[in-house]
Amino acid sequence: MPENREYFNRRLHSLLGVIPIGIFLIQHFIVNHFAVYGASSFNAAASFMESLPFRYALEIFIIFLPILYHAIYGLYIVFQGKNNTRRYGYFRNWMFLLQRVTGVFLLIFIAWHVWETRVQAALGVDVNYDMMADILSSPWMLAFYIAGVLSATFHFANGLWSFAVSWGITITPRSQLIMTYVSIGVFVVLSFVGIRAILAFINPDLANI
Amino acid sequence: MSENNVVKFIITRQDSPEEESYTEEFEIPYRANMNVISALMEIRRNPVNAAGKETAPVNWDMNCLEEVCGACSMVVNGKPRQSCTALIDNLEQPIHLEPMKTFPVVRDLIVDRSRMFDSLKKVKAWIPIDGTYDLGPGPRMAENKRQWAYELSKCMTCGVCLEACPNVNNNSEFIGPAAVSQVRLFNSHPTGEMNKEERIESLMGEGGLQDCGNSQNCVQSCPKGIPLTTSIAALNREMTVQSFKSFFGSDK
Known part of the structure; x- marks a missing residue:
């Protein structure tokens, strides 16, 4: 495939965004969501x-x-x-821009997030409810994490839309429009799950359950 | 509007491909039913700018004057379009005219659209019918297919979709939406279909359709209303099928 390297790279980029990264994102959010049932629930899920x-x-x-x-x-x-977007302020052109803005932001956010959790875990720190509660006790970090979650859900939901176009699944304008509604639904649902989990870490009532 | 009214223009000019661009203002007498081209002709007749100074007439490109050749494309009040159908009565003043800077500027409003024609060559946007003997009549085309293919054939290589595309610029090799849609046109033709794989392969090469970022500005901007994003998605499917076929193997 050497003459089609760019094609291969680009399609691989598109595929990896959904499988496995998108699947991992959903799984990660669902595990985080255990925090809503209390600290011990989250700790059990995390250690599993x-x-x-x-x-x-x-x-x-x-x-x-x-x-x-x-x-x-x-x-x-x-x-x-x-x-x-200044000259062509169409909806899809804004989505194009936001996909890039959230992508670059996520690069920063995920690097920080991995440093704060996975790298610290490798250095012997225990990753549990208290660790997240401690991080999110700062309002700046809370805002940073909420922005990170919303960027991730947007980037994934809008990425699903362009995945469907790039692989030739949705061809007609109508199917692309319906896929827009589907992607909005994915954004709303995943954002709900993600934000709810974050808010559970700053809820003092849940810390001792 | 009365006879004494003037039309104000702010035109982005450039004396040669290497030089910096600058703007110059013009005020020309209003006439009924003027379009941007007749206004530019007026400047050519009397090349005096708004300050009353004599200047070099503004250069622009034109040919058919009925929006089928694509030569007179320029950015009129921020949007790329054909200047022949840009009616003065419908435009907000002062009217800003700029060249389509996605392309190399030759002089003033004239740009070099060669990259579009090179792209058409790259994707083999033609139907090979030459042989060493008479090949006879080709297969017939279904009428319903002919009807939608006709819409694709309206492309005049004007460059508006490339100007609107955020991924067509000097950082990228992307061939842009126009040539992509031409592949769909020639692949839908019963004789052209015989060379379908070659065109799809060329679209998968460097600067090919994979560089599309789905901003969909092209379909919003096309003066001929060509369903460019439908062509893009349809060819994305063809490329997916083709790459599976060529990797796992299949009869052509």
Whole structure:
């Protein structure tokens, strides 16, 4: 496939965004959501995830490498475009811009988030409810995390829409419009799950349950 | 409007491809039913700018004057379009005229659209019918297919979709929406279909359709109303099928 390298890279970028990164995002949010039922519930779920067999292989091949590729190639795509929403203020052009803005923000957010949680875990710190409650006790960090969650859900939902176009699933304007509604639904539902989990970490009533 | 009215223009000018661009203002007498081209002709007749100074007449490109050739495309009040159908009565003043800077500027409002024609060559936007003997009549085309293919054939390579596309610029090799839609046109033709794979392969090459970022500005901007984003998505499907076929193998 050497003459089609760019095609291959671009399609791989599109595919990885949904499988596995999108799937991982949903799984991550669902595990986080255990915090809504109290600290011990979250801690049990987190330690279950930590105790999964082949943990390092799963982390490397399902999380780190795909995200790293998606982020680096995504940055390359960002630099290829010249945004023109000022002149062409159409809905899809704004989505095009927001997809790039949230992507770059997520690169910063995820790097920080991984440093604060996974890298600290590797250094021997316990990742649990208290750790997140401690991080999110700062209003700045709370805002940063909420922005991170909303960026991730937007980037994933809108990415699903362009995935459907890029792979030729939705061709007609009508199917693309319906996919827009579907992607809005995905955005709303995932944002609800993600934000609810974050708010559970700053709820003092849940800390001792 | 009365006879004494003037039409104000702010025109982005550039003396040669290497030089910096600058703006110059013009005020020309209003006439009924003027379009941007007749206003530019007026400036050519009397090349004096708004300050009353004699200047070089503004250069622009034109040909058919009925929005089918695409030569007179320029950015009129922020939107790329054909200047022949840009009626003065419908435009807010002062009227801003700029060249489509996605393309290399030759002089003033004239741009070099060669990259579009190179893209058409790259994707083989033609139907090979030459042979060493008479090949006879080709297969017939279904009428319903002919009708939608006709819509695609309205493309005049004017460059408006490339100007509107955020991914067509000097950082990227992307060929842009126009050539992509032409692949769909020639692949739908019963004789052209025989070389379908070659065109799809070329679309998967460097600067090919994979560089589309789905901003969909093209379909909003096309003066001929060509369903460009439908063509893009349809060819994305063709490319997906083709890549599976060529990797896993299949009869052509």
